[in-house]
Amino acid sequence: MEQVLPQFFVMVMGLALLLYVILDGFDLGIGILVPLAEDAEKDIMIAAIGPFWDANETWIVLGIGVLLIAFPKAHGIILSSLYIPVTVMLFGLILRGVAFDFRVKAGDARKHLWNRAFFIGSLTAAMSQGWMLGAYITGLQENLTSYLFAALIALTLPALYVMLGSGWLLIKTEGMLFEKAAVWARHALLPMGIALLLVSIATPIVSQEIAARWFSMPIAIGLLPIPVSCALCYAILYWILRRVDILRNGYGWVVFTALIVICLMAALGLAYSIYPDIIIGRMDVFEAAAATNSLQFIFYGVAATLPVILLYSGFVYRIFRGKATSLSYE
Amino acid sequence: MSMEFDPFVLARIQFAANISFHILFPSITVGLAWILLYFRVRFTLSGNIAWEYAYYFWVKIFALTFALGVVSGITMSFQFGTNWPGFMERAGNIAGPLLGYEVLTAFFLEASFLGIMLFGKSRISNRLHLIATATVAIGTSISGFWILALNSWMQTPVGFAIENGEFFAQDWWQIIFNPSFPYRFLHMMTASFITSAFLIAGVSAWRTRLGVDGPATMMVMKTGIIMAALLTPLQIFIGDLHGLNTLQHQPAKIAAMEAIWNTERGAAFTLFGLPDEKTRTTRFAIEIPYAASLILTHKADGEVKGLNEYPDQHPPVAMVFWSFRVMLGMGVLMLLTSWCAAFQLLRGRAIGKKMLATLSLMTFSGWVATLAGWYVTEIGRQPWIIYGLLSSADVAADHASATLTGTLLGYIGLYVFLLISYVQALRYLASKPAQSLSLLPNSANNPATVEAH
Numbered sequence: 001m002e003q004v005l006p007q008f009f010v011m012v013m014g015l016a017l018l019l020y021v022i023l024d025g026f027d028l029g030i031g032i033l034v035p036l037a038e039d040a041e042k043d044i045m046i047a048a049i050g051p052f053w054d055a056n057e058t059w060i061v062l063g064i065g066v067l068l069i070a071f072p073k074a075h076g077i078i079l080s081s082l083y084i085p086v087t088v089m090l091f092g093l094i095l096r097g098v099a100f101d102f103r104v105k106a107g108d109a110r111k112h113l114w115n116r117a118f119f120i121g122s123l124t125a126a127m128s129q130g131w132m133l134g135a136y137i138t139g140l141q142e143n144l145t146s147y148l149f150a151a152l153i154a155l156t157l158p159a160l161y162v163m164l165g166s167g168w169l170l171i172k173t174e175g176m177l178f179e180k181a182a183v184w185a186r187h188a189l190l191p192m193g194i195a196l197l198l199v200s201i202a203t204p205i206v207s208q209e210i211a212a213r214w215f216s217m218p219i220a221i222g223l224l225p226i227p228v229s230c231a232l233c234y235a236i237l238y239w240i241l242r243r244v245d246i247l248r249n250g251y252g253w254v255v256f257t258a259l260i261v262i263c264l265m266a267a268l269g270l271a272y273s274i275y276p277d278i279i280i281g282r283m284d285v286f287e288a289a290a291a292t293n294s295l296q297f298i299f300y301g302v303a304a305t306l307p308v309i310l311l312y313s314g315f316v317y318r319i320f321r322g323k324a325t326s327l328s329y330e
Numbered sequence: 331m332s333m334e335f336d337p338f339v340l341a342r343i344q345f346a347a348n349i350s351f352h353i354l355f356p357s358i359t360v361g362l363a364w365i366l367l368y369f370r371v372r373f374t375l376s377g378n379i380a381w382e383y384a385y386y387f388w389v390k391i392f393a394l395t396f397a398l399g400v401v402s403g404i405t406m407s408f409q410f411g412t413n414w415p416g417f418m419e420r421a422g423n424i425a426g427p428l429l430g431y432e433v434l435t436a437f438f439l440e441a442s443f444l445g446i447m448l449f450g451k452s453r454i455s456n457r458l459h460l461i462a463t464a465t466v467a468i469g470t471s472i473s474g475f476w477i478l479a480l481n482s483w484m485q486t487p488v489g490f491a492i493e494n495g496e497f498f499a500q501d502w503w504q505i506i507f508n509p510s511f512p513y514r515f516l517h518m519m520t521a522s523f524i525t526s527a528f529l530i531a532g533v534s535a536w537r538t539r540l541g542v543d544g545p546a547t548m549m550v551m552k553t554g555i556i557m558a559a560l561l562t563p564l565q566i567f568i569g570d571l572h573g574l575n576t577l578q579h580q581p582a583k584i585a586a587m588e589a590i591w592n593t594e595r596g597a598a599f600t601l602f603g604l605p606d607e608k609t610r611t612t613r614f615a616i617e618i619p620y621a622a623s624l625i626l627t628h629k630a631d632g633e634v635k636g637l638n639e640y641p642d643q644h645p646p647v648a649m650v651f652w653s654f655r656v657m658l659g660m661g662v663l664m665l666l667t668s669w670c671a672a673f674q675l676l677r678g679r680a681i682g683k684k685m686l687a688t689l690s691l692m693t694f695s696g697w698v699a700t701l702a703g704w705y706v707t708e709i710g711r712q713p714w715i716i717y718g719l720l721s722s723a724d725v726a727a728d729h730a731s732a733t734l735t736g737t738l739l740g741y742i743g744l745y746v747f748l749l750i751s752y753v754q755a756l757r758y759l760a761s762k763p764a765q766s767l768s769l770l771p772n773s774a775n776n777p778a779t780v781e782a783h
Contacts, residue, residue, distance in 0.1 A: 055438060062433050084737075097401040290422055301430060309434070312443075316446060
């Protein structure tokens with residue numbers, strides 16, 4: 001039990017954070033894209049995420065929650081060394097979250113102000129998450145290289161969110177907005193590639209041990225599917241985003257699907273690099289784990305509720321399937 | 331001028347600012363969710379369209395309030411780690427699972443079904459929509475259950491063992507249903523129902539005075555008045571029980587609430603006074619003899635322990651003393667207002683002009699009482715974060731005071747801005763003439779595209 005429970009919870013945490021990046025990633029991406037759209041399009045873009053964003057955002061609460069519940073010793077260290085980016089992210093998430101409602105309830109005169117807040121909130125949250133990812137995978141060190149690296153990820157990670165946002169719009173919209181989404185995705189593709197590349201090379205550079213894990217011979221072949229499938233999906237994206245005629249013919253979902261594969265593979269790669277550490281080079285999941293009987297108590301909760309949560313989340317997406325233009329917002 | 335603020339004090343102010351801001355919104359949504367369900371059920375049973383109008387007006391306010399509660403709640407869940415890392419390291423074995431159960435059994439439930447409740451009406455059956463609305467209401471209450479279980483455990487800790495300064499759970503049943511939990515849970519839930527009752531009555535009264543009321547306004551106002559008139563006396567009764575429980579488990583808090591310095595029999599209740607910790611006296615005290623003993627022990631000569639029994643381990647007296655009086659005073663005002671209004675209703679009369687004005691003034695009275703009540707219980711348990719076992723100062727983070735000052739100013743600026751925006755949005759929604767509100771789906775004045783939810 002003492003071995004299995006920390007492993008179980010690190011998987012749940014990974015799953016929650018991966019789902020967060022994909023799901024709130026498209027919400028935040030759309031938030032970043034809002035200023036580029038016409039006023040009527042802005043309403044449709046927000047209609048495309050309106051029923052989902054709140055539940056999407058809850059995945060980060062679960063991810064951080066599991067960190068806190070299962071690995072309390074790591075939770076304190078991680079959150080206090082990321083104090084400033086966490087605070088900035090919270091400001092962003094607060095602004096973004098309230099702007100959904102204020103923009104349609106505070107009166108027409110203030111709508112543009114709340115659209116602006118929606119954009120600033122989404123961008124700030126995305127960039128600070130990039131910073132946190134960059135700082136985390138370089139081992140939470142406090143030196144210039146680490147800061148520079150964090151800054152680079154902060155600048156490029158929003159491109160992944162913009163891609164996800166555009167991909168979601170290619171599923172949920174039609175007409176002019178659909179065309180625009182394809183253009184936005186095309187522009188975001190290169191910076192997203194840079195972000196992924198940087199994240200991939202960071203951990204082996206920071207840690208000799210991780211480098212050895214990746215590049216020693218028989219294992220390296222077994223790991224090949226990760227970079228290969230990423231490259232393949234990237235190539236598909238590069239090609240299909242230039243063939244809008246194909247996208248228009250009912251293949252809009254290809255973009256979002258390819259992005260899901262990329263996120264999944266990146267997550268697996270990171271997990272392989274970092275595990276069993278929870279703070280790279282400093283603390284592993286077993287050292288950070290909470291008492292076994294506490295983990296057991298919450299294990300029953302997770303085992304009973306997580307499948308149900310996934311089920312009704314799917315149910316919500318099913319109810320709101322189809323193009324967002326037909327959403328009745330009452 | 332170089333002034334270094336104590337980082338511990340700053341961390342506390344920051345957490346207090348956030349938690350005070352946060353509680354404003356759940357204290358509305360927990361009760362309002364059930365009120366919305368009531369509106370939907372009344373419509374489904376009676377077919378009276380006015381109930382549907384009531385639902386569509388208030389669900390907009392609910393969604394806005396809910397969003398503010400969610401974002402400030404997320405901030406709080408992060409601040410446990412950023413501001414009190416020591417708390418999670420020492421008590422994570424107990425606090426973690428309770429918070430985890432809140433996320434798993436409440437947060438996802440509320441957030442997912444809120445989407446269906448707000449936007450799904452035209453896509454699903456009325457029955458399924460009722461179920462979604464009920465699920466959101468249940469979710470908000472489950473959320474309250476877990477967070478109040480944790481808060482109560484921190485006030486009256488049981489069911490654990492301590493090894494090397496770390497808390498370990500021994501009996502989860504005892505931990506969850508700890509001695510102060512039933513009282514705190516009932517007190518807070520009732521507070522939320524009363525807060526939302528005064529909100530709906532107050533806004534409806536305001537709409538009536540402005541002349542923008544529709545067919546639903548009077549029905550909503552009645553609902554609010556009757557709820558408040560029934561629940562306020564119940565709340566006073568629950569509050570009394572809660573006080574007796576506190577006397578048993580946290581006598582220092584009670585001593586601060588009453589500003590009783592020396593242990594005495596037949597202690598007086600101080601109506602007004604300025605507690606002074608330096609001289610350890612209460613200046614300008616206006617007292618009712620024997621009343622404190624009577625209230626607290628239900629005996630005129632009952633013994634009440636004084637603050638001097640807990641040297642250096644009692645809370646700041648003046649803040650607890652005054653918060654308690656604000657809460658009590660508000661409770662009395664709420665009782666008078668709701669009973670006078672209910673009396674007018676029972677006599678079959680229309681609500682008078684003066685009463686309409688009073689009700690609109692009392693719109694946010696629940697906020698004042700709830701905040702004051704939380705200040706009593708939270709400041710009143712200081713210097714402890716886990717009562718009698720772990721002090722708040724021992725678990726604070728060691729952030730630089732400049733960092734904390736900067737983020738604190740940021741938070742306060744943002745919260746003030748959001749609070750002003752919230753009240754303004756409420757005024758804006760409330761001042762729209764009933765006819766111009768697009769209340770029903772596919773109604774003539776509802777533009778086919780996107781509208782306020």
